[in-house]
Amino acid sequence: MFADDETRSTFPGLLSDLQAALDRIRAGIAKFSIEGKIGLFGLCIFVVMALFAPMISGHPPDEITGDSLERPGAEHILGTDELGMDIWAQICYGARMSLLIGLVVASVAGFGGGAIGILAAYRGGLADQILMRVIDVTMALPSLPLLIVISAFMGPSIANVIFILILFGWARPARIARSQTLSVKTHAYIVAARNYGAGSWYLLRRHIFPEVLPILFVLVIGITSHAIVAEAGLAFLGLGDPTSKSWGMMLNYATSFRSIYFTPYWQWWLIPPLVALIALLLCLAFIGRDLERVLDPKLRARRGAE
């Protein structure tokens, strides 16, 4: 009969956990500063741009819809590039690309790495030792040169870029999740819960995840912006997927246009992707900073003592 109770109570239990998490997020946002809120708002705009790109772009990004290097005008809001492709459309689809890469890399590297770190710390023993050495090695490697070498070697494709970014991105969250888990594990409430007969899943779900997840969130934001910059950087160096529409590729094409600075073209060809990139990164930075402030355990402890 106990088993039945357990199955019945798990689902509402999860729901209420989720509810509590949502409440906490709402309360957290309420504590954001003005910059944080601006960041959140800006990020929302980029997300909308990415999601509804086909509707708001007006032109397909990879077809020649106008003359080469048209000035911004009614037909082409931000003008066209050398091939006559609409810049605004490219920015919109580029947001898609940047966010996609950022999201995939951040969630896989952040949460995957975090999960590995939590499990290793929770299990302890040999697995933990091996993991620590692997993390040390991964973090000691100079990532940018290797990134360039490997992507050059593997050939330019989005999947490869994502793969490489994940390969170098997971170590930091894993290490931080591990250390956080280790410190949570020393608390007597874990010992107590285990003494009451709590299984691993219960301990992870009720005690460890809620302690580690906030910190992972902050990290994930950081990884997202890092991934976006790295992708743009690779693309700029010509190591991105040439058929993809990303801000990095746009910059690459624009800067490789001979003597662009002696022409007025840079104003509508080079500036928009640059501004978009900087704006997105700024938004993420604002959010990350505020999240860190809101979720800082020390700050939380002080609040709890009031």
Place this chain on the structure above:
Amino acid sequence: MTILTIDDLRCHYSTDGSVVKAVDGISFGLEEGEIVGLIGESGSGKTTIALSIMGLLPESARQSGEISYRGIDLSALPEDEMNTFRWTDIAIVFQNSLEVLNPVMRIGVQVCEPMIRRKGMGSGEAEARCAELFEMVGLDPIWMDAYPHQLSGGMRQRVLLAMALSCDPKVLILDEVTSALDAFTRKEIRDLLLDLQRTRGYSMITISHDIAFVSSMASRMMVLYAGRVVEVGPTRDVITAPRHPYTRGLVNSTPDIFVYKDMWGIPGDASGGNGDAGCLFRARCTQAIDDCRRSLPELTACGNGWKVACHRGGIAGLMTARGLTFSYTLPDRRSLVAVDGVDLEVQEGEVLAIVGQTGSGKSTLAHILAGVLHPERGEVHFMNGAVHGGKAGHRFGGIQIVFQDPFSSISNRFTVLDAVREPLDINGIGDRNERLDMVRDALDLVRLPSSDLFLAKYCGELSGGQRQRVALARAMVMRPKLLIADEITSALDVSTAANVLRLLKGLQNRRGFAMIYISHDLTLTLKIADRIAVMNAGKIVEVGNAHDVMLTPNDDYTRRLVGSRIGLCCHEHHTEVA
């Protein structure tokens, strides 16, 4: 030679329709020159026994069984023949009260009366004898002309004693003779009685609820509960290692025995019975099992003239630890033996304190006993099951541990409700509402509010004392049979610590669970502990009754521990005894 034998004595009072079994099947023998002590709470039937021996029971009482004095069955004698034995052979000293003496007669006359009537003395002879008796009990003969109300309580008690001694009886029954007296008088009367017993060879039955007084006189002690003997044995054994939970309760309520300890009575009231066939003490017992509901336990011998009436054969063992060893590996790969071959026993319903300085391995031992740590060697048995690999903490009636640091033992993120409900959630006990009720009950127990507002508070917002009580509630919600409290007051300020400690001991007393209390603070543990185990460098160097360990420490380390208390500025500073 047995001078007085009582066999299966039963005295039932019938009061309109209901029957009160004041004495229900008591048998014992009194040897010549022996002092037997009868103890028990009020209403346990002590005085009824005395009165039935004297043949002074009221009309409403029905008596059965045999009382034989030197082979003569007193209970079968008609009233006038009984009169010849009263005073001359068996005399009773009543509990001092104004009612016992006739308020309008001079004391001397009242004391002389039995001598004149029984022994046929002349009044002059009787008066001379009376003066002699007064001197014997330490009373100036001039008081013979006084009236009872002119005398103090102690003096009246002496008068009653003189009266009982007047006809030079062989058996003296002392019914609560010292209960109303101050300590000096009490001791004087005690010395006087012992002196009389030595010089004149009286046999005595001492009846009192005052264990200290009885134990200082009697060589054998009988413990009565609801008209039945629950334990009988040599006084020293019964006092120092009581076998029946009731005796232990009485001993624990006696300030003379536990000088330092707070007094806690046995919870509940003595009842005449539960209306069924079960053990009468069941409702107040710390170790009742199903058998206790079915039948009355019989007195069973357990060696050395010691008998106990309990279905579990007396206070039962709850936990046994054998040869526990545990060591930590230090950073430089040396190993530190924290617990070194510890044997320990915990009985049902007792408070065992483990005392030792920091680093003596107490906490490690506590964690091993609770089943949190696995010992390298040795094993722990709890109610016939192994603790390690078992599920002692997963069920009702198991082992629970409360940790030292309340800030670490409860998650900040949890609400009070979540924290206290956690063990129920984990083990899937009850449905949502039942769990909520259990949580509220547990919070009530630890004197925390059980309002919705408090239940929804985050533990991070609570003070240390409140959190420790939440931790206690979390343990109590599992209704433990054994609670291990690991330095639970060390993180709290003195006032909060005192409150938590009293709360804990009160809970223990009321719920009857056994407790292991770990502390470095000897003075504090003396307040609550029945037994103390002193731990040093991983070994238990001394175990014993709390007062014995404190007053007469055997081990050097214990002596140092006792001597290392710091007195207040106005106290004499203790130096190390060793």
